[in-house]
Amino acid sequence: ARQVGSGNKLVGCAAYLQSNLSPRCLAKRQTDFLRQDILVDAYKHRAKSVVMLAAKRMGEEIKKGHSQPVAWNNCHMYLIKAAMAHCHLYCVESFFDGVNSTDASQPAVDALMSLCQLYAIFGISQNKGDLLQDGYINGEQIDMLERQLIDLLAIIRPIAVTLVDSYDIPDKMLSSVLGRYDGNVYENLYEWAKKAPLNKKEVPAAYKYIGPFLKE
């Protein structure tokens, strides 16, 4: 933020702080929220605005006569939000980059892209206050975005099991009766319970208290 203020050219993962972003979200219809440029711009806008707001609040604290460390402490709420927004943008961009660089079949890429779009849309929905606060996005657009989220859930639901199969984690490494590849959950929960240490004896050690108590 300080370097942006001084006009220095930024490089690296914070270069967006200097980019000319649209002041308003350009989505006009629901499906626009599937576009990478629209989604990434929203994250860039959010990160830039909360970073700059944190810098502004820091400046105001200093102007009040507070020392730098006291000003910093008084701005933790803004600063942590700024760091989170910056990291969230990094994850969204990395996800899109990962999807765009795959050479899998079209159905597989489509599945991954749907997941990526859902990740980005879900994050905006969860943090919509940041974008509504400065008027970047309006209530109507949020409604379209959340409708798109629901449509994506319906697209991903039928392939959910295949998606998690693709993590390729064998049962022995997953170590979960509920998550077994064969889905035979209930019979194996029963087998697992029978092996529990408390089931080694029909009458537990605690009977030394139970027995006399019942006879009292």
Added chain:
Amino acid sequence: INPDIAEERRNAKFDPVELTYVIDGGKEKTERRRYLESEVLNDPSFDDPMDISFMTDEQRHTNSVRKAIQVVRRTQELEISNPMELIWFRAATNPLEVPSLSLHTSMFMTTIVNQMTLEQRSQWESAAKKFELIGTYAQTELGHGTFLRGLETTATYDPRTQEFEIHSPTLTSMKWWPGNLGKTVTHAIVAAQLYTKGHCMGVHMFMVPLRSLETHLPHPGVELGDIGPKFGYSNIDNGFLRFNHYRIPRENMCMRHSQVMPDGTYVPPPHKKVSYGSMLPIRSAIVGNTGWALAKGCIIATRYSVVRRQSELIPGTKEAKILDYQSQQLKIIPNIATSFAFILTGKEMMKTYFDSLAEMNEGNFSSLPELHATSAGLKAFTSAVVASGLEELRMSCGGHGYSKASGFPELYTTAVPATTYEGENTVMFLQTARYLMKV
């Protein structure tokens, strides 16, 4: 195969292995990973004597160390030295637990390689690689965590004997938490305030022998122990360490970047943050690891949610698969998306780390502030999201998610320490914010 889950797989429009290749980075890598995993999964010496949920903490510690040593033997026999392949192999041996001796192969070795001179490396690197000694990384103290400058352990140079005297001057200066410190390791990289010629030169790293290589007893002047039962990590002897005027040779200071000459003259490092370097690969790796922890939770919740049926979605029909309810989809599908995002972001982060490391090895430290800020923030962001995500996925399995049979209790308690280790998350966010304010 349960007919409900079989039906789901018949609906698939693509072969899941295609996405496996994307995640692993190509077909060859997937095949190599599967081969290495099969070496573990088909080797009875890696089997647990019983379900770890049924073991005591001491049984788990002993079993975990046994398996870690077996990993060393087998990986040497199979001539596996690639870091990623070693991670795959170890992960297969410890499905739900963090593997024992993992700090030896991560931060202990990383510090030797990145913070010691070539001469020092010739002494320690080979011994560490051959496991002639077992090490850990002792930074955190009982009363001090992420704030490095607050550490109290001292290393005072004595030019007469050319030794450092390592000392714990207060109760709060005891080293507290390092993995395998309590009962397992023989050596530690110790972070201590360096004093020479009467001046404090800040925190530096020292190679400190802790236990006899013959008897495994602590050396005189070294007090060691386990810190006791924890929320998770039941197989790991996280330890405490107290020094009482314990002496080590001058050559045991990590001197690649800053040095103490025999007469006590201090030579400062070229960049003030180079000594923080050992944290960077771990923080970078945490990003991808969190994605994998969440992935495991997603597998469990998704598969269970197509087997479990509950209530009538349409009155008068069969009980519905719970994944058919939109509310269940909202609990699970965003977490699937998030796990993919974090796995791919983790790959990007590790690439950035290795690129920066190559630059730093050539004396260019310009990327260090961005790497430091990014790895700190992403570690905090991803670990926090995964902690809440795993809890949401556990709850999506109803009551059975609370049983250890589900895997969630071990999965959760193994994943959530990432929110506090290698830098408490709020402090990490503030470090990222500091960088953002500067730029």
